[in-house]
Amino acid sequence: MEPALRLDVDGTTATVRIAHPAKRNAMTTDMWRRLPELLRRCAADPAVRVLVLTGEGDTFCAGADISALTADGGRESRDLAVAAEEALAAFPKPTIAAVRGHCVGGGCQLAAACDLRFAAEGASFGITPARLGIVYAASSTRRLVDLVGPATAKYLLFSAELIDAERALRTGLVDEVWPAQELDGRVAEFARTLASRSQLTQAAAKEFAAGPVDADRLAYWAGQAHGSGDGTEGVAAFLERRTPRFEWTG
Numbered sequence: 001m002e003p004a005l006r007l008d009v010d011g012t013t014a015t016v017r018i019a020h021p022a023k024r025n026a027m028t029t030d031m032w033r034r035l036p037e038l039l040r041r042c043a044a045d046p047a048v049r050v051l052v053l054t055g056e057g058d059t060f061c062a063g064a065d066i067s068a069l070t071a072d073g074g075r076e077s078r079d080l081a082v083a084a085e086e087a088l089a090a091f092p093k094p095t096i097a098a099v100r101g102h103c104v105g106g107g108c109q110l111a112a113a114c115d116l117r118f119a120a121e122g123a124s125f126g127i128t129p130a131r132l133g134i135v136y137a138a139s140s141t142r143r144l145v146d147l148v149g150p151a152t153a154k155y156l157l158f159s160a161e162l163i164d165a166e167r168a169l170r171t172g173l174v175d176e177v178w179p180a181q182e183l184d185g186r187v188a189e190f191a192r193t194l195a196s197r198s199q200l201t202q203a204a205a206k207e208f209a210a211g212p213v214d215a216d217r218l219a220y221w222a223g224q225a226h227g228s229g230d231g232t233e234g235v236a237a238f239l240e241r242r243t244p245r246f247e248w249t250g
Contacts, residue, residue, distance in 0.1 A: 003028045003065075006056070007038050012049040012195035013188070014042040017056050018107075024062035025055040027106050032064075032080035036087035043092055046249050049195040051091060052187055053114055054098040055107075058180075063105025063128065074134075081106050082137045088113040089143065089210075092250060094194045094202055098187045099123045100180055104162065109140050112147055115206065117173065118187050119165045120180040125173055126162035148172050198230045200248040224248070 003020035016038055018025045042048045055061050064077055088095065088110060097103075097111040100120035105128045111117050127144065129136045136157060145153045152171040156163070168174040178186050194202070204221045207213060213221075225231060228248040237244035 003031055005031055005034050005038055007042070009042075009045070009048060012047060013052060013191045014045070014048045014050070015052045015054065016042075017054055018061045019056035020065070021057055023065055024059045024102055025057075025107070026062045026065040027081070027084075027110075028065045029077045029080060032077060032084045032106075035084040039087050039091050049093055049199060050191040051093060051095045052098055052191060053088070053095065053110060054187075055101070057101075059101030060097070060099040060103040060123070061107025061110060062102045063107050066132075078134070078137070081109065082139060085109050085113045085137075085140060085143075092203055092206070093199070094206070096187055096191060096194075098183060099125075099174070100183060104128060112140070112143055112173075116175050116190075117168075118176045118178065118183060118190070119168065119174045120183045121165055121177055122180060123165040123168070123174075123177075124162045125156075125165075125168045126160060127156045128160040130158060130160040196243065198234060198244075198246045198248065199250065200224060200228050200230045200246070203250060 001019065001021055006017040006019050008015045008017070016035070018027065018031070020026055020028065020031070039051075042051055064081060095114040095116070097114040097117045099111055099117060100123055102124055103111050104124070104126045108125055108127050127136065141153065141157065144156070148171045152173070165174060165177045169177050176186065204224070207217065230246045230248045233246060234244050
């Protein structure tokens with residue numbers, strides 16, 4: 001099977017699947033390059049309300065394809081990896097990484113860029129540039145520190161050791177851990193829950209959580225909240241004991 005990123009849209013959920021089974025779903029240079037374009041397509045599709053990133057088969061992603069990290073091509077591959085990570089972090093709708101097996105190096109970088117991470121029991125996580133003498137990107141390091149705190153980030157980056165799913169859960173690297181046979185069902189269920197909620201609330205919360213927001217953006221979100229009708233609909237649905245029909249799409 002040729003290395004590929006496979007996109008499937010099922011109702012309100014888009015699933016991007018990392019497929020390179022010959023190398024534990026390692027990301028090639030072309031895969032890094034293609035990911036932002038797939039994300040732009042999903043962001044522009046009004047039917048898509050949630051994005052799930054996962055791996056083909058029984059592993060998530062073993063990182064970058066090491067064959068791309070040569071003296072000539074390594075910088076391009078690393079730059080593309082950071083660009084793909086930033087595109088994933090900036091995706092305007094909720095994102096979930098569904099992790100089973102290895103989630104290592106660039107794979108962990110992608111998982112950390114998602115909003116949420118659900119893992120199967122037996123999954124393992126690691127960030128391994130110290131094995132290769134590579135300087136981990138400043139933006140990726142900052143995102144990891146924000147997610148798990150400086151102590152765990154240093155443990156992972158200094159040692160390049162893998163940790164199991166239970167430790168990842170304790171440190172905040174993942175949000176939920178499930179038996180392998182239940183993971184897909186749980187992710188699908190939670191994606192449906194997210195899709196039923198207000199996209200206005202989600203988009204604003206995602207931007208606010210990402211860092212400082214200037215006065216212009218605060219004013220923008222105040223205007224969106226005032227004009228959207230989502231708040232009125234949410235209160236009415238609660239009082240009428242029915243499912244709300246939120247209409248804001250950005």
